Amino acid sequence: MNKMVKTSIAAALLSTALFANAAEAQQKIGYVNMQQVLINLPQARNLEQQVQEEFKGRISEIEEIEGKMQALQEKAERDSKIMSQREMQDMSRELELLDATRQVKTKGLREDMQRRGNELRDQLMAGVMRNAQALASEQQYDVVLSSNSLVYANENFDLTDDVLKKMTGGN
Known part of the structure; x- marks a missing residue:
């Protein structure tokens, strides 16, 4: 009987010690709303403009073709009565x-612009x-999720604003 009491006390102490260690080893967990970061970053707002700027030569080439088409259509409507069948x-x-x-x-331009936009968004x-990982490391987080x-x-546990501050230099 005495042995049984000692075994029960030892088991109770051991389980208490295990729970105490589990409580001490609590992990620090955070999360980041990636969509909100991308929406609020000035760099993200300028992506479309940057792509437009990169492809402005090809855009103006297409606009020039459209201008020629419009001029030809107007000429056809205007001069249709005096033009021969062959000229028409x-x-x-x-x-x-x-x-x-x-x-x-237009199709090629659209595909290239979309591909470039995706590249810039991926970058x-x-x-x-990288900034979320650096922030997690600096603040000693064990886990950071999306x-x-x-x-x-x-x-x-939301680190979204902290990541935004880190990426914009605190502005």
């Missing part, structure tokens, strides 16, 4: 050729990730 056919072919060229160039997102992987989290 030639003008129609030229319009079709310009339209086909415009469509090909920006990599910067956000908010879209959470079901619920207390606002006290």
